[in-house]
Amino acid sequence: MTPPSPGQGDGDRAGGPAAGTGQGAGRRPRQVAVVPHTHWDREWYDPFQTYRLKLVRLVDDLLDLVESDTSYRHFLLDGQLAVVDDYLEIRPEHEARLAALAAAGRLTVGPWYILMDEFLVSGETIVRNLQKGILRGSSFGGVMEVGYLPDMFGHVAQMPQILAQAGLGHAVVWRGVPSAVDRTAFVWRAPDGSSVRAEYLVAGYGNGAALPEDAKQLVRRLGSMQDEFSSFLTPGEPMLLMNGSDHLRPQPWLGRVVAEANALQDDVELTITSLADYLASTSSDGLVEWQGELRSGARANVLMGVASNRVDVKQAAARAERSLERLAEPLSALFLPADRWPAAFLDVAWTLVIRNSAHDSVCACSADEVVEAVLHRYAEARQVGEGLAEQALQAVGRSMTAPGPVVVNPTAHERGGLVDVIVPAVGDPGPDVQVLSERSGLPGRLTVDGETVRTMLGLLQGARIDDEAYITDVSLAQDETGLDVTLVIGPEPRDGVPVEEVKRELFTLLTARPETEVRLVIDQPPVRRVLARQEQVPGFGWCRFAPATLAHPVRLDAATGGACTLANGLVAVEVDPGDGTFALDGVGGYGRLVDGGDHGDTYNYSPPSRDTLVDTPTTVVVTPGERGPVRATVDVVSSYEWPEFVDGTTHARRGSAAVTVTTTLELRADDPLVRVRTRFTNPSRDHRLRVHLPLPAPAAGSRAECAFTVVERGLVAEGRDQEFGLPTFPSRRFVSAGGLTVVHEGLLEYELVDIAESVDGTGPAAGTLALTVLRATGMLSRLGMTLRPLPAGPMDALDGPQMLGPVDVRYALCVAPVDPYRAADDVLVPLEVTGSFGGGDRPARGSELHVEGAEVSSVRRQAGALEVRVFNPTDADTTVRLAGRSGWLVDLRGRPTAPFEGGFALRPHGIATARLDA
Ligand SMILES: [Zn+2]
Numbered sequence: 001m002t003p004p005s006p007g008q009g010d011g012d013r014a015g016g017p018a019a020g021t022g023q024g025a026g027r028r029p030r031q032v033a034v035v036p037h038t039h040w041d042r043e044w045y046d047p048f049q050t051y052r053l054k055l056v057r058l059v060d061d062l063l064d065l066v067e068s069d070t071s072y073r074h075f076l077l078d079g080q081l082a083v084v085d086d087y088l089e090i091r092p093e094h095e096a097r098l099a100a101l102a103a104a105g106r107l108t109v110g111p112w113y114i115l116m117d118e119f120l121v122s123g124e125t126i127v128r129n130l131q132k133g134i135l136r137g138s139s140f141g142g143v144m145e146v147g148y149l150p151d152m153f154g155h156v157a158q159m160p161q162i163l164a165q166a167g168l169g170h171a172v173v174w175r176g177v178p179s180a181v182d183r184t185a186f187v188w189r190a191p192d193g194s195s196v197r198a199e200y201l202v203a204g205y206g207n208g209a210a211l212p213e214d215a216k217q218l219v220r221r222l223g224s225m226q227d228e229f230s231s232f233l234t235p236g237e238p239m240l241l242m243n244g245s246d247h248l249r250p251q252p253w254l255g256r257v258v259a260e261a262n263a264l265q266d267d268v269e270l271t272i273t274s275l276a277d278y279l280a281s282t283s284s285d286g287l288v289e290w291q292g293e294l295r296s297g298a299r300a301n302v303l304m305g306v307a308s309n310r311v312d313v314k315q316a317a318a319r320a321e322r323s324l325e326r327l328a329e330p331l332s333a334l335f336l337p338a339d340r341w342p343a344a345f346l347d348v349a350w351t352l353v354i355r356n357s358a359h360d361s362v363c364a365c366s367a368d369e370v371v372e373a374v375l376h377r378y379a380e381a382r383q384v385g386e387g388l389a390e391q392a393l394q395a396v397g398r399s400m401t402a403p404g405p406v407v408v409n410p411t412a413h414e415r416g417g418l419v420d421v422i423v424p425a426v427g428d429p430g431p432d433v434q435v436l437s438e439r440s441g442l443p444g445r446l447t448v449d450g451e452t453v454r455t456m457l458g459l460l461q462g463a464r465i466d467d468e469a470y471i472t473d474v475s476l477a478q479d480e481t482g483l484d485v486t487l488v489i490g491p492e493p494r495d496g497v498p499v500e501e502v503k504r505e506l507f508t509l510l511t512a513r514p515e516t517e518v519r520l521v522i523d524q525p526p527v528r529r530v531l532a533r534q535e536q537v538p539g540f541g542w543c544r545f546a547p548a549t550l551a552h553p554v555r556l557d558a559a560t561g562g563a564c565t566l567a568n569g570l571v572a573v574e575v576d577p578g579d580g581t582f583a584l585d586g587v588g589g590y591g592r593l594v595d596g597g598d599h600g601d602t603y604n605y606s607p608p609s610r611d612t613l614v615d616t617p618t619t620v621v622v623t624p625g626e627r628g629p630v631r632a633t634v635d636v637v638s639s640y641e642w643p644e645f646v647d648g649t650t651h652a653r654r655g656s657a658a659v660t661v662t663t664t665l666e667l668r669a670d671d672p673l674v675r676v677r678t679r680f681t682n683p684s685r686d687h688r689l690r691v692h693l694p695l696p697a698p699a700a701g702s703r704a705e706c707a708f709t710v711v712e713r714g715l716v717a718e719g720r721d722q723e724f725g726l727p728t729f730p731s732r733r734f735v736s737a738g739g740l741t742v743v744h745e746g747l748l749e750y751e752l753v754d755i756a757e758s759v760d761g762t763g764p765a766a767g768t769l770a771l772t773v774l775r776a777t778g779m780l781s782r783l784g785m786t787l788r789p790l791p792a793g794p795m796d797a798l799d800g801p802q803m804l805g806p807v808d809v810r811y812a813l814c815v816a817p818v819d820p821y822r823a824a825d826d827v828l829v830p831l832e833v834t835g836s837f838g839g840g841d842r843p844a845r846g847s848e849l850h851v852e853g854a855e856v857s858s859v860r861r862q863a864g865a866l867e868v869r870v871f872n873p874t875d876a877d878t879t880v881r882l883a884g885r886s887g888w889l890v891d892l893r894g895r896p897t898a899p900f901e902g903g904f905a906l907r908p909h910g911i912a913t914a915r916l917d918a
Contacts, residue, residue: 029266029267029268029269030226030238030239030267030268030269031238031239031268031269031271031281032222032238032239032240032241032268032269032270032271033238033239033240033241033271033273033277033278033281034208034211034241034243034254034258034270034271034272034273035074035076035208035240035241035242035243035244035272035273035274035275035278036072036074036075036076036243036244036250036251036254036272037075037076037077037078037205037242037243037244038058038077038078038244038245038247038248038249038250039078039150039151039205039206039244039245039246039247039248040055040077040078040080040083040247041151041246041247041358041359041360042082042083042086042114042355042358042360042361043358043360043361043366043367043370043373044360044365044366044367044370044793045366045367045780045793045794045796046367046370047367047369047370047373048086048370048373051247052086052087052090054247055083055086055087056087056090056091058249058250059083059087059091059094060091060094061249061250062075062249062250063094063097063098063101065250065252066101066106066107067097067101069252069255070255071254071255071256071258071259071272072250072252072254072255072272073106073255073272073273074105074106074107074108074272074273074274075106075107075108075250076108076144076148076244076274076275077107077108077109078115078150079108079110079111079112079115079144079146079148079150080110080112080113080114080115080133081109081110081112081113081114081132081133081136081137081143082113082114082355082358084098084109084136084140085136095139098140099139099140099141102140102141103140103141105274107140108143108144108274108275108276109137109140109143109144110133110134110136110137110140110142110143110144111130111133111134111137111143111144111145111146111147111148111166111168112129112130112133112148113129113130113132113133113136113354114129114133114354114355114357114358115148115149115150115151115152115358115359116129116152116354116357116358116359116362117152117153117306117357117358117359117362117363118149118152118154118155118156118159118707119153119154119156119307119706119730119748120306120307120314120317120357120362120363120730120748121317121321121353121357121362122321122325122707122732123156123158123162123707123708123857123871124321124325124857124858124869125321125353125354125357126156126159126162126357126707127162127858127869127892128350128353128354129354129357130162130166130892131166131892131893132350132351132354134166134893144274144275144276145167145168145169145170145276146168146170146171146172146275146276146279147159147163147166147168147170147171147172147196148171148172148275149171149172149173149174150172150173150174150201150204150205150242151174151175151205151359152173152175152176152359153175153176153301153302153303153304153306153359153363154175154176154293154294154295154302154304155171155173155175155176155293155294155295156293156706156707157190157191157291157292157293157706157707157709157711158190158191158192158706158707158708158709158909158911159171159188159190159707160188160189160190160194160195160196160198161190161191161192161194161708161909161910161911162190162707162708162892162911163196164190164194164195164196165194165891165892165911165913166891166892166893167891167893167895168196169196169197170196170197170198170199170276170279171188171196171197171198171199172198172199172201172275172279173188173198173199173200173201173294174200174201174204174205174300175294175300175301175302175303176293176294176295176296176300176302177200177294177296177298177299177300178290178294178296178298178299178718179296179298179299179718180288180290181200181288181290182231182232182288183200183232183233183234183287183288184199184200184201184202184229184232184233184234184237184239184240185197185198185199185200185234185282185284185287186198186200186287186288186289186290187284187287187288187289187290188289188290188291188294189289189290189291189292190291190292190909191291191292191709191711191908191909192907192908192909192910192911193907195289197279197282197284197287198290199240199279199282200232201240201242202228202229202232203228203229204242204245204300205242205244205245206242206244206245206246206248207225207240207241207242208225208240208241208242208243208244209242209243209244209245209248210245210248210251211241211243211251211254211257212257213251213253213257214257215257215260215261215263215264216264218257218258218260218261219261219264219265219268222261222267222268222270223267225239225241226239226268234283237282237283238278238281238282239268240278254272255272258270258271258272292711293706293711295717295729296717296718296719296725297717297718297719297720297723297724297725298718298719298720299720301603301604301722301723301788301792302723303363303365303603303604303723303792304604304717304726304728304729304730304749305600305601305602305603305604305605305726305728305749305775306363306364306365306602306603307728307729307730307748307749307772308605308688308728308748308749308772308774308775309363309364309365309602309603309775309777309801310364310371310602310800310801310803311746311747311772311773311774311775311803311807311809312375312803313362313364313371313374313375313378314362314746314747314748315745315746315809316374316375316378316379316382316746317353317356317362317378317746318733318745318746318828319378319382319745319746320349320352320353320356320378320379320381320382320385321353322385322828322829323381323382323384323385323386323389324346324349324350324353324381324384324385325857325858326410326411326825326828326829327385327386327388327389327410327829327832328342328346328349328384328385328386328388328389328392329346329858329859329860330410330540330858330859330860331388331389331392331393331408331410332346332388332389332391332392332860332861333859333860333861333866334392334540334848334849334859334866335392335393335395335396335399335408335848336391336392336395338861338864338918341861341864342388342391343861345384345388346384346388346860348384349380349381349384349385350381352377352378352380352381353377353378353381355377356374356377356378356381361374362374363602364602364801365601365602365603365780365781365792365793366602366780367780367796367798368798368799368800371800372800389410389832393408393832393834394495394834396408396542396834396836396842397492397834397835397836397837398495398836398837398840399840399841399842400544400836400838400840400842400844401838401839401840401841401842401843401844402544402836402838402844403836403837403838404423404544404545404835404836404838405419405421405422405423405492405544405545405833405834405835405836406542406543406544406545406833406834406835406836407419407534407537407542407543407544407545407831407832407833408537408541408542408831408832408833408834409537409538409539409540409541409542409543409831409832410540410829410832411539411540411825411829411856412539412540412849412851412852412855412856413539413822413825414536414537414538414539414541415536415537415539415822415825415826415831416533416534416535416536416537416548416670416831417533417534417537417671417826417830417831418531418532418533418534418630418631418668418669418671418830418831419531419532419533419534419545419831419833420436420529420530420531420833421529421530421532421545421833422468422491422492422527422528422529422530423527423528423530423545424525424526424527424528425438425439425440425525425526425527425528429528429530430547431550431553431629432532432533432547432548432549432550432553432629432630433530433531433532433547433630434530434531434532434626434628434629434630434631435528435529435530436528436529436530436531437528437529438526438527438528438529439468439469439526439527439528439529440526441524441525441526442489442522442524444521444522444523445519445520445521445522446519446520446522447482447517447518447519447520448517448518448520449517449518450510450513450514450515450516450517450518452518453485453506453510453518453520454507454510457503457506460499460503462499462500463493463494463497463499464493465489468491468527468529469489469490469491469524470489470490470491470492470493470494470497471487471488471489471497471499472488472489472490472492472493472494472497472837473486473487473488473494473497474486474487474488474497474498474499474502475502476502476505476506476509478509481517482516482517482518482519483506483509483510483513483516483517483518483519484518484519484521485502485506485518485519485520485521486520486521486523487520487521487522487523487524488523488524489522489523489524490524490835491527491835492834492835492836492837493835494837506518530547531630531631532545532547532548532630533547533548533550533630533668533669533670534546534547534548534831535547535548536548537831537845538845538846538847538850539847539849539850539851540847540848540849540850540851540859541845541846541847541848542842542845542846542847543844543845544844544845545833548670550629550630550669550670551669551670552568552569552570552669552670552671553568553628553629553630553669554566554567554568554628554629554630554631554632554667554668554669555567555568555627555628555629555632556624556625556626556627556628556632556633556634558622558624558634561577562575562577562620562621562622563575563576563577563622564577564622564624564634566632566633566634566665566666566667566674567667568667568668568669568670568671570670570671570672570816571584571585571667571672571674571814571815571816572584572585572586573634573665573667573674574586574588575622575634575636575665576588577620577622578620579592579616579617579620580617580620580622580636580638580663582636582665584674584813584815585696585815587694587696587815588694589692589694590692590693590694590813591636591663591665591676591691591692591693592615592691592692593615593638593640593661593678593689593690593691593692593773594613594614594615594689594690594691594692594770595613595614595615595640595642595684595687595688595689596611596612596613596614596687596688596690597611597612597643597646597653597686597687597688598646598686598687598688598775598776598777599646599648599651599686599777599782599785599786600775600777600782600785600787600788601777601779601780601781601782601785601791601792601793602777602779602780602781602793602798602801603781603788603792603793604723604726604785604787604788604792605688605726605728605775605787606782606785606786606787606788607786607787608646608651608652608653608686608786609651609786610650610651610652610653611653612643612652612653614640614641614642614643615692616640617638617639617640617661618639618640618641619638619639620636620637620638620639621636621637622634622635622636622637623635623637625664628669629669630668630669631666631667631668631669632666632667632668633664633665633666633667634664634665635662635663635664636662636663636664636665637660637661637662637663638660638661638663639658639659639660639661640658640659640661641656641657641658641659642656642657642659642683642684642687643655643656643657643684643687644656644657644683644684644685645684645685645686646685646686646687653686653687657683657684658683659680659681659682659683659684660680660681661678661679661680662678662679662680663676663677663678664676664677664678671826672814672815672816672818673743673812673813673814673818673823673826673827674812674813674814675810675811675812675827676810676811676812676813677808677809677810678691678773678807678808678809678810679806679807679808679809680806680807681805681806681807682774682776682802682803682804682805682806682807683804684776685776685778685802685804686776686777686778686802687774687775687776688772688774688775688776689772689773689774689775690751690770690771690772690773691770691771691773691811692753692768692769692770693740693742693768693769693770693771693813694740694767694768695737695738695739695740695752695766695767695768695769696738696739696740696815697738697739698738698756698758698765698766698767699737699738699752699765699766700714700715700762700763700764700765700766701713701714701715701737701752702729702735702736702737702750702752702769703735703736703737703820704729704730704731704732704734704735704736704750705731705732705733705734705735705820705821705824706730706731706732707732708857708871708873708909708911709871709873709909710820710873713727713729714727715727715752715755715764715765715766717729721789722788722789722790723787723788724786724787724788726751726787727751727752728749728750728751728772729749729750729751730748730749731744731748731750732748733745733824733828734820734821734823734824735750735769736820737752737766737769738765738766738767738769739815740769740813740814740815741813741814741815741818741820741823742769742771742811742812742813743811743812743814743820743823743824743827743828744771744809744810744811744812745809745810745811745827745828746809747771747772747773747809747811748772749771749772749775750769750770750771750772751769751770751772752766752768752769752770753766753767753768753769753770754766754767754768755767771811773807773809774803774807774809776801776802776803776804777801777802778797778798778799778801778802779795779796779797779798779801780793780794780795780796780797780798780801781793781794781795781796782795783795812827821855821873849866849868849882849885850881850882850883850884851868851870851880851881851882852880852881852883853870853872853878853879853880853881853903853906854870854871854872854878854880854906854912855870855871855872855873856868856869856870857869857870857871857911862894862915863894864918865887865915865916865917865918866915866916867890867913867914867915867916868882868913868914868916869911869912869913869914870906870911870912870913870914871906871909871910871911871912872906872907872908872909872910873909874908874909875908875909876908877905877906877907877908878905878906878908879903879904879905879906880903880904880905880906880912880914881902881903882900882902882903882914882916883902883903884902885902885914885916885917886899886900886901886902886916886917887899887900887914887915887916887917888900888914888915889904889912889913889914889915890913890914890915891913892913894915896915900914
């Protein structure tokens with residue numbers, strides 16, 4: 001790394017080899033804390049099981065070493081309990097040894113369950129990770145009380161608040177620290193004002209790795225390290241050496257060489273210690289302060305390109321997290337009895353999501369086999385989430401007083417929205433619904449022989465006929481003239497229909513009376529599938545299906561020549577058949593796909609020195625789809641010739657591959673959001689595809705969703721020679737700039753481009769937001785890249801990150817003023833529909849929970865009680881109203897902090913967790 005230039009006016013810090021220890025007369029030796037550790041990437045350039053074979057050997061040897069050598073006083077097991085569980089799965093008999101060393105302070109575990117990435121996962125995933133670590137750590141006498149964040153690729157703005165709410169007063173960080181921090185420590189403040197003391201690991205978490213076995217060599221090494229670090233060291237303050245690095249084994253001679261080195265000289269005094277004890281010996285006086293996220297490349301790589309490699313992983317992460325946080329948990333907590341809370345299923349699913357949040361896992365800077373495992377874990381987590389959500393929705397249906405479709409709102413905000421329902425085909429559908437399909441009633445009565453009915457019913461698996469038809473009642477009777485079978489068929493499944501029992505009974509009767517005739521009565525009324533805009537449904541509530549009168553119906557106008565317009569009075573979308581782009585309210589150029597070369601790796605984008613950009617299709621075909629009044633769509637099919645790959649010798653894009661990109665634009669009644677879905681089969685390697693979205697007004701910065709808040713960013717990013725400060729930034733679900741709001745599913749990377757000096761001299765402003773659709777590279781890491789010359793990992797060739805094959809992405813655009821959290825919910829967490837047969841006691845409309853005044857991050861059950869986590873993403877104080885509810889505010893360890901009745905105040909950017917009384 002490049003040593004930073006000295007700060008202003010502090011002569012003490014400059015100077016030669018002994019400067020770091022010099023304190024004038026009566027000086028005492030500089031204290032050097034040595035913290036032995038290993039950094040255990042659970043999976044990375046090798047798969048998990050391959051690393052675990054090494055982990056088990058390492059921990060076996062470590063236990064022997066620490067137990068037998070009291071001079072090896074301490075070992076830090078990387079701040080993540082996952083490695084403990086991974087070890088104990090193979091060596092369950094050693095749990096007591098680990099626990100004994102932890103109890104004696106010789107070994108520290110946690111506080112995390114895994115060392116996650118902070119930008120590519122949700123705020124809830126970060127919190128659940130910490131809570132799982134703390135819970136698991138209780139079996140070992142507690143976790144390390146330090147927010148250890150050694151290798152994360154930058155840090156989210158709210159991390160100090162998350163740590164503070166878990167009772168952790170210290171963070172330890174490396175990547176992302178800006179040049180404004182010029183000491184080994186700083187005060188790191190979250191947007192709400194809470195802060196932690198942050199220890200900055202100069203030269204990283206391996207700054208004391210592989211210490212020499214010889215004491216004289218060790219003393220020499222310490223001298224040169226003090227020179228290297230001198231500008232960061234405060235006189236009189238201790239110095240920290242992290243004795244370990246990626247997958248490194250402990251150095252068994254460490255205790256001996258430390259004692260010998262101390263005996264050899266008086267300049268430094270080495271102590272093998274724990275991170276917590278080292279931090280307790282440091283001072284917090286006079287530290288510089290930094291507020292907000294740490295995303296600078298000034299001192300270490302932040303590897304910003306991980307946000308856009310393997311878009312399939314990022315989409316899978318978004319879907320899995322959403323299925324748990326936004327569907328399975330709130331629906332199960334609110335609509336199932338407390339004793340049916342699916343704790344074990346949720347624990348299984350969350351463990352998969354938390355394991356995947358590891359920085360090398362969700363970042364997909366890993367071997368192809370690792371990424372396959374990550375995708376599989378996300379798929380399983382999502383299957384659990386979606387399945388649990390469906391069970392809770394069915395419970396709503398079963399509890400309704402009246403029969404018919406029921407619409408459930410899994411989010412906190414009262415809202416209407418588009419629903420797709422099956423209703424009886426009675427009369428004129430009316431002007432406010434859009435009929436998708438009709439199914440006529442079946443012939444009411446037929447007489448068949450026994451063999452035919454056996455064949456017919458034999459095909460039936462349970463009560464399902466197809467996705468829109470289920471047997472909802474069945475009966476069987478007989479007399480001397482034959483058998484009577486009656487089937488009632490409806491659009492929704494019903495519990496407890498004895499189809500299999502009746503089948504068995506019928507087959508028994510047919511065996512006894514093989515020649516008898518069977519009179520089959522099928523009662524299936526005609527139905528139609530319709531789209532409608534559901535009337536307002538309360539937050540966390542339900543409402544019987546009720547189509548709203550459309551105030552702003554949508555219509556499609558197709559002109560000859562391919563021009564096509566979707567409009568609803570709130571926004572107009574005009575497709576340009578010339579280049580396949582579209583205009584929003586008269587501003588053209590949306591949806592321009594810009595394909596350029598990428599000779600980078602999984603960590604960083606890097607354009608080839610001779611790049612070719614392709615942004616003009618060879619042909620465009622515009623095909624009108626649905627025509628309203630509830631939903632209108634148009635397909636834009638654009639053909640391109642993309643270069644096939646980057647030639648490693650000439651650094652130019654070469655070859656030509658034909659690709660057909662289909663973009664579907666969708667506009668709904670009474671909704672200013674334009675939904676976009678783009679799909680194609682990627683034929684090319686080594687490239688980056690971005691969609692360019694013009695800003696209605698020039699923008700000097702962006703506002704992007706991040707864990708528990710919205711962060712503001714400018715047009716530039718800090719970097720250094722070894723990593724260019726590329727201003728591509730991550731957003732969780734939405735980003736806004738210049739009057740445009742973009743909501744996306746897993747398209748985490750954006751950049752403001754088309755930057756011009758503004759005419760009135762107010763500074764540069766961007767004209768376009770570029771959203772990365774795909775970044776395809778063929779190397780885990782690479783040497784000699786334009787924007788990052790040194791490798792960031794092994795230089796392994798990979799197939800997976802080339803993303804050859806189908807790509808299917810979706811996002812939505814809004815050029816009207818909009819609450820981005822509501823927009824994100826409308827796009828990503830739509831209203832749900834379930835069916836009811838009536839007979840329960842739930843009225844036609846209602847809500848299980850009213851939360852106003854803040855965004856809701858989580859609703860779940862903890863120890864039987866409802867627990868709600870909210871955050872205030874605004875700059876103003878708010879009052880969170882929980883109508884009719886009382887309880888206790890708790891911290892992230894579940895410890896009560898203050899009672900509340902009906903609501904509580906929440907500071908700007910504050911996070912609060914409320915446990916509700918029953
Ligand atoms: Zn790592």
